[in-house]
Amino acid sequence: MEDKFLLVANWKANDPKIDLCSLQSTDEIEIAVAAPYPLITTISDGISRAAQDVSAFPVGAYTGEVPATLLANLGVKYCLVGHSERRRYLAETNSTVEAKIETAIKAGIVPIICAQTLEEVPPNVRNFSAEKYLIMYEPAKAISTDGQYHSENPQKVAEMISDWQKKLPNGVRLLYGGSVNPQDVTAYVELGQSLVSGLVVGHASLETELFKTIVTACLHSLNSHLA
């Protein structure tokens, strides 16, 4: 059976007053929320818990770090790793990303490796079977700024992802992120789950009604594909 379509809300460093109880994963869509650490336990049942980062270090004397095992104890299923904002503002490097992937997988968390280019996907992913991790293709220029969307052409996304699939290990699932909003979400879903296994939504996940519109559009489009 094909995996569910994965819709990840990336709240970034926001504290949105979202009515999570009105959102639920369904048979077709798994909804995950990547919340700032202090908000992770507010993610209610029916939505998967995700973190926006994970420490490259194990449990121990690493002040300020949050190790994978502590996240796993909170029921965290996914964590973003190597988001372009962390690479840009926090000088995160490929070798840190590589270490984070390893600690997440060992703790049973599925890292969502964020990359703009294939060079940002560390070679150690080849040490793990394809179902242990996900890759999000997100060109930084497509990330919304100050509430303005800068959507990438879905056809270009399809071309990039199909090129990556040829170069990555067989069976790796790819997500797309960057200005996904109610107007263009359907176009990405319609590329088909063999190309785009899910979406990461930043700005448009910060308001209940906006995000619900995205969930509904995804469901509608997935169901009409299955029909």
Ligand code: PGA
């Ligand atoms: P955006 O952010 O949807 O606001 O562009 C997505 C992301 O960077 O995860």
